[in-house]
Each structure stands twice: as structure tokens, then as C-alpha cells.
Amino acid sequence: MTLICDSAELAAFCTRQAEADFITVDTEFLRDTTYWPKLCLVQIGGPKEVAAIDSLAPDIDLAPMTELLGNTKLLKVFHSARQDMEIFYHMMGRLPAPIFDTQVAAMVCGFGDSVGYETLARKLAGASVDKASRFADWSRRPLTKRQLDYALADVVHLRPVYKKLKNKLDRNGRAEWLKEEMDVLTTPATYALEPKTAWQRLKTRSNDRRYLAVMRTLAAWRETEAQRRDVPRGRVLRDEQLFDIAAHTPKNIEELARTRGLGRDLARGRIGQAILEAVQAGLAVPEAERPMPAPRSELPKGLGPVIDLLKVLLKMRCEEHNVAQRLVASTADLERIAADDEAPVPALKGWRRKVFGADALALKQGRLALGSDGKTITVVPVDPPRAAQ
Numbered sequence: 102m103t104l105i106c107d108s109a110e111l112a113a114f115c116t117r118q119a120e121a122d123f124i125t126v127d128t129e130f131l132r133d134t135t136y137w138p139k140l141c142l143v144q145i146g147g148p149k150e151v152a153a154i155d156s157l158a159p160d161i162d163l164a165p166m167t168e169l170l171g172n173t174k175l176l177k178v179f180h181s182a183r184q185d186m187e188i189f190y191h192m193m194g195r196l197p198a199p200i201f202d203t204q205v206a207a208m209v210c211g212f213g214d215s216v217g218y219e220t221l222a223r224k225l226a227g228a229s230v231d232k233a234s235r236f237a238d239w240s241r242r243p244l245t246k247r248q249l250d251y252a253l254a255d256v257v258h259l260r261p262v263y264k265k266l267k268n269k270l271d272r273n274g275r276a277e278w279l280k281e282e283m284d285v286l287t288t289p290a291t292y293a294l295e296p297k298t299a300w301q302r303l304k305t306r307s308n309d310r311r312y313l314a315v316m317r318t319l320a321a322w323r324e325t326e327a328q329r330r331d332v333p334r335g336r337v338l339r340d341e342q343l344f345d346i347a348a349h350t351p352k353n354i355e356e357l358a359r360t361r362g363l364g365r366d367l368a369r370g371r372i373g374q375a376i377l378e379a380v381q382a383g384l385a386v387p388e389a390e391r392p393m394p395a396p397r398s399e400l401p402k403g404l405g406p407v408i409d410l411l412k413v414l415l416k417m418r419c420e421e422h423n424v425a426q427r428l429v430a431s432t433a434d435l436e437r438i439a440a441d442d443e444a445p446v447p448a449l450k451g452w453r454r455k456v457f458g459a460d461a462l463a464l465k466q467g468r469l470a471l472g473s474d475g476k477t478i479t480v481v482p483v484d485p486p487r488a489a490q
Contacts, residue, residue, distance in 0.1 A: 103150070104249060106158035108165075114154075115165035118147040123176035124169070125151075125259040126197070128185050129239040129252055136327045136334070138188045141239035145169075146256030153252050157240065163192075170197040178263045180204050180218045180255070182286055190292045198287050203259065205282045206266040209275050211423030222258040225265045230254055275424075278452050282428070296324035300392070303340060307348075310391035315383030316347040317392055322379040326372075338376070350380050400440055407439045408432075411461055413471060417478060418457045429457050439465060 105111045118124050125146035130138040143154040143166060154166055170177060170189060177197045179185055181204045190196050207216045212224075222228040234251040244252075270276045285291055300313070300320035307313065320343065327334045338346075342360055351357040357377060358368040367373055412435060419426045430438075430448035437444035438461055449458040460480065463469040472481045 103152045104155060104244070105152050106155045106161060108160070108162040111154060111161065111163070112165040114145075114150070114152050115169040117150070118145060118169060119172060119175060121147045121175065123178055123201070123263065125178045125256040125263065126170070126185065127179070127252070127255040127259070128188055130184075130188060131238070131240055132333075134332070134336075136331050137191060138184070139240060140188055140192065142244075142252055144252050144256045146253075146260055148260075151253050151256050153244075153249055155242075155244075157242070167193045171195060173198060176201055178203065178259060180221070180259060180262075181215075183291075186286055187292045190289065196287050196289060196292075200283065200287060201263060201267075201279075202283065202286060203262050203266055205279060205428075206270060208425035208428050209278045210266060210269045210273070212425070214425045214427040216425075218255065218259075221262045221266075226258040226261040228254070228258045230258065275452075278424075278428075281447070281451075294324070294328070296321040296328070299324040303343070305344065308394040310388070310393065311384070312347055313394065314386040314391040315350055315380055316343065318379045318383035318386070319343050319347055319376070322375060326375070337372075346376060346380065347383070350384060351377065352380075353377070400436055404436070404439045407465060408435050410464060410471060411435045411439060413478060414461060414464055414480070415457055417480070418460065422456050424456065429453050430461075435461075438462070442466075 105114060125144075127144045128140060129142040129144075130140050132138045140156045143156055145152055145154065145166075154163070155161065156163060167189075169175070171193060176199055178201045180202065182200060182202045186196055186200070203221060204216060204218075207221055208214060212221065219230045219232065222230050231247075231251055231254070234245075234248045237248055237251075239248070270279070297317075300317040303316065303320060305313075305316065319338075323334055323338050323343065326337045330337070334340075339362065342362060345360050346357070349356070349360075351360070354365075354368045354373060354377075357363065357373055358365040360368075363373075368376075412432075415426055415430055415435065419429055430446065430453070434444070434446040434448050437446050438448065438458075442462055442465070443449075447453050448461065460469060464471070464480075468483055470481045470483050472479050
């Protein structure tokens with residue numbers, strides 16, 4: 102175990118790991134006061150050695166590390182990879198591949214929804230993980246021994262965790278079940294933070310297209326400003342302020358200053374002028390080019406009990422197949438299945454259909470029923486009604 106702060110040492114370490122069957126990877130970063138994650142440490146575990154790479158070390162050249170992560174012949178193993186992948190995507194301009202996410206694999210193997218690393222380390226590696234340094238300030242130097250032990254333990258125990266999950270997947274034939282989730286994690290669009298689409302992440306119930314057009318231009322300006330200044334979005338303009346401004350479309354400084362929490366001084370400055378310009382740009386969008394509100398499907402009355410039955414069936418089938426419910430279907434998916442036999446949801450396709458979807462349709466259509474033997478819920482086939490003579 103070592104802390105690498107030197108370019109030559111890093112290059113030598115990465116050269117040694119390039120011949121491995123797989124490496125385990127984790128990061129420590131901060132994002133409390135910045136828009137972009139501030140990478141502080143990268144931990145890499147190989148078959149014979151592990152190292153923490155100090156990405157904040159003066160003059161360190163991280164190119165050997167990014168080359169290692171970009172090596173398409175080398176498997177990279179993460180736990181809950183999304184945030185790590187986002188960091189590397191914006192750092193490298195491409196994504197590490199191929200990858201294996203032990204959290205997703207654990208859900209496929211019956212460890213429950215969003216299983217934590219500590220649980221897997223305990224159950225599969227027989228290790229107790231000290232999480233006392235979880236909320237440490239990883240940007241401060243020097244790092245303490247306790248911090249380094251904590252950071253390196255994640256990639257040390259991840260190696261036996263990966264091996265046992267991989268063996269389990271090979272035995273139960275479910276490696277293909279991971280492909281869909283891995284495809285999402287290795288698609289650049291997953292991590293794209295485009296200002297022009299920022300408004301789509303905001304939760305609004307308004308169907309007013311004029312309002313949505315203003316909100317779109319405001320959200321795009323805020324995203325651009327936050328990226329330029331490298332500060333969280335809320336430091337530029339809070340969501341509730343954005344909604345208020347989009348609703349009232351202030352035309353001058355005095356009207357803008359009435360926005361709660363904004364203040365006259367800010368309204369008079371550069372930020373205030375930029376907000377007013379964004380509002381005007383939104384108002385100027387031709388009606389045909391204004392955003393369409395997200396479609397809202399009202400569930401037909403009487404579907405509540407059907408949805409409840411589908412929830413019971415989902416729980417039963419996931420327990421039988423030892424797979425996390427979250428991977429098979431969400432509540433929204435169940436609602437759509439209850440309303441439409443041809444609902445475009447993952448649960449009605451591929452392996453999910455075999456595990457749950459086909460039976461869900463049969464239950465809904467009266468070809469299956471749920472019964473009880475006094476202790477457990479059972480699925481009972483129902484004979485189709487006989488045609489009238």
C-alpha cells in the first residue's frame with residue numbers, strides 16, 4: 102500500500118497494472134462548493150499492490166493513470182460507479198471501459214436494492230470497513246494514516262467482492278442481465294451537462310408554454326454561469342427563485358428585486374442584468390418553438406387495486422429469482438402496465454419479462470390469481486371461462 106505523489110512513480114505503477122486481469126478503482130472528491138467535482142484522490146487496486154494517487158500533488162502528471170483507465174483490454178471494477186465515471190468523463194474526455202459495477206451485480210445476485218459497499222465487504226470479503234473518514238476533507242494535506250487506510254480499504258476488499266459476484270453470475274447465467282445497466286454507465290450522454298437541457302431536470306407542474314420557454318432560457322443561463330464560475334447551481338440562483346422569476350417575468354431592476362432572497366444590490370449588478378436578458382429571450386421565443394409540457398397520463402379510475410396486486414407479484418417474483426425489485430420495475434412502470442398491456446417499459450422486455458412481465462400481464466388479464474396457503478402468498482393459474490353453449 103502506498104501514496105503516490107510523483108509522476109515517475111505513478112507511471113511505473115500504472116505500467117505494472119496494465120497486465121492485470123482487472124483493477125479496482127475508487128475516488129475521493131469534494132463537491133460542496135463547486136459545480137465540477139474536485140478530484141482529490143484516486144485509489145487503484147491491482148493483483149499484488151494497491152495505491153492511492155494524490156491528484157492534487159504539485160506537478161503530478163496523471164496521463165499514465167488516464168491511459169490505464171482508458172485501456173479497453175483491462176476491466177475496471179467500481180462500486181456504485183456513476184459519480185466516479187462522471188469525474189473521469191470530464192477529466193479524460195472519454196469514459197473508462199470496460200467496467201463492472203459491483204452494486205449493480207449485487208442487485209442482480211439478490212443483495213437488495215442499492216446495496217452498500219460495507220455490506221458486500223462484510224458478506225463477501227469478511228471485512229469490517231471503518232467509515233469514520235467518509236466525510237473527511239480530502240483536499241487538505243497531509244492526509245492522515247486513517248484517511249489513507251480508509252481510502253485504500255475500498256479497493257482492497259473490492260477485489261474479492263468482484264470475484265465472488267463474478268462467480269455467482271457465471272453460475273446463475275445472469276451476466277447478460279448486467280449489460281443494460283452497464284450500457285447506461287458507459288454512455289457519454291449519461292454524464293452530459295448541457296445548459297440547453299438543464300430545464301428538463303426542474304420539477305414544475307405548469308403546462309404554460311410561455312412560462313416553460315422563460316424557464317428554459319433562465320435554466321440555461323444559470324447552468325452556463327455555474328459552470329463558468331465552478332459553483333453549485335444554487336449559488337447562482339435557487340430553484341424557487343428561478344420558478345418565481347419565470348412566473349412573474351420581471352421587466353426591470355425594481356421588479357426583479359422583489360424576488361425573494363435576491364436583493365436590490367444583486368438585481369442592479371451583472372447578475373441582475375443577465376437574468377433580465379434571459380427573461381426577455383424566453384419571452385421572445387416564437388410560440389411554435391416553445392417547449393411542450395411533459396405528457397401526463399392520468400390513470401383510469403379503479404386501477405389502484407390492480408397496481409397493488411402487481412406490487413405483490415413483483416415482490417414475490419423478485420424473491421423467488423433472488424433479484425432486486427428496483428432492477429425489474431419501478432412503481433411508475435407498474436402503473437403503466439396496469440393501464441396498458443403494451444406499455445413501453447423494461448419490465449415487459451427481455452429477461453425482465455421472463456421474471457415478472459409475462460406474469461404481470463396474466464395477472465392483470467385474469468389468467469393468474471394470487472392466493473394464500475395460510476402462510477405465504479401463492480400464484481394460482483386461472484382457467485379461461487368456457488364459451489357459452
